[in-house]
Amino acid sequence: MIKVKIKSPVRPVVLTLAGNDCSGMAGLAMDIRTQTALGIHTAPVTTANTAQSHTGVDAVNAVDNRVLESQLKAASALPFAVIKSGLIANLQQITQIKAFVEKQPVPWVCDPVLKASSGEQLHDSASANDNTFNKSVLNNRQPNDDYLSRFKTELLPHISVITPNRDEAVALTGQPIKNHQDVEHAAEKLLAMGAQSVVIKGGHRLSQSPQFNNWCQDYFSDGNKSFWLSSKRLDTVNSRGTGCAFASALASALALEYPIYDAVVIAKMAVHQGLRLGYGHDLAQGPVSIQAFPDKQIDLPCLTSQGDFALESFKFTDCNSPAMGLYPVVDRASWIPRLAPLGVSTIQLRVKDLADEPLIDEIKSAIKLAKQHNCRLFINDYWQLAIKLGAYGVHLGQEDLDTADIEAIQKAGLALGISTHCHYEVARAHSYQPSYIACGPVYPTDSKVMPWIPHDLQGLSYWRRVLNYPLTAIGGINRSRIADVAKTGVDAIAMISAITQADDPEQVAADFVKLINTNKA
Ligand SMILES: Cc1ncc(COP(=O)(O)OP(=O)(O)O)c(N)n1
């Protein structure tokens, strides 16, 4: 037999504390399936063995504290990058887990599992190891003030991200939730109680608000940044384990080193995928099923600052027929007659050194020349002037989105392009349904100081898979890279320096048009 040495890929480890659900629909089984699909190695630490089926929870058997202790000790030998927790079964476990997490220098994603989706309370407020609870006990539990108060004082201050659903947020904060504002207040309260960040999940229906019912809206806040993620509610019964899946996907994304804002978007996408692909066994309810790192626009939520906004109110014109192709980004109108006759159909005017009358004159002149040459002209930054002077379109960065009147741009009939660099920004751009989305930087660039790690071809291909929007690649693209970029299937290739700093820009642009045409996917 020939032995082949295979170089194994490294999978980040998520140390996962949760209950075992013997029906395999939630708890550790869901955590392991979700994390595995996202490229993570799970170190599963059992807090309880629950006896449950699709009809409900029959018994919760918390593991003995020595059993939990020995698992924590052994599992921590692995180089885990994140801790994820689900069911913490009793007061003793709160003490043990606090003692464990406070020593760990890694993020902790805590899903405060208080009830099963069938309604039974899953934890006990007794302190010791009388561990078995049958159905009648579970249904007749007294209010769990002790558990909640110890959870809040001992655990909350150590939690990096807490992911309650609305009922759990109500139980933890003691405040009712009837509308978007209540959700935002509950999040503020959880932050004030010590959590570093919070996602209040909106999967459960809430009768008072039609928007809550037609859309699944989750709210994130870390005190610095707050946003809503909205996805159309899917009509499925196969939604068991959604909470575990969300927290597991979030923990996985953090373990893969995504920043928290992107990790929340990725988790929302993963759960939407899981709901689409959920399965049943001819029973009332089956589990969600996350099968791969999310890479489909159908799973992408809309990201907005307000929960109460007119979803689906935006739709910008298609700017990709005929195909955009080479997309020079230039600083003066005089480039337009030089480039347009070479087969360049789309140009951006990006002026950074003019103001007042000279700026207005430059934009006016660019619009006139673009019209003469039948060229689609996007104006960078100056959306008001673009509307006033009648440009074809506007290109906006993320900071511009904070202040621009997007409705006015749409009403004026202009096309809209938006810059993005990550999941958070792509989800934000998606809420405007722009004419194109730009992804960058693909490679390191000298034309702009940027804090972003370049996507490279792999990252660009990922965004090509995700997005059905016309996709523009930008950043560091030059002669040696343009063919590979075109092969990813992007619709437009934007460039500054490779054209504007070339010795013979016309020759270079003509070559690039040909290279794009011969290499496009
Ligand atoms: C096609 C395209 N993509 C991205 C950018 C960057 O735009 P923005 O984020 O507004 O930054 P500045 O260009 O204003 O520095 C772009 N201009 N074009």
Ligand SMILES: Cc1ncsc1CCOP(=O)(O)O
């Ligand atoms: C404005 C901008 N936004 C993302 S990368 C970039 C600069 C692109 O310039 P170049 O094509 O010279 O790398």
Ligand SMILES: [Mg+2]
């Ligand atoms: Mg700009």
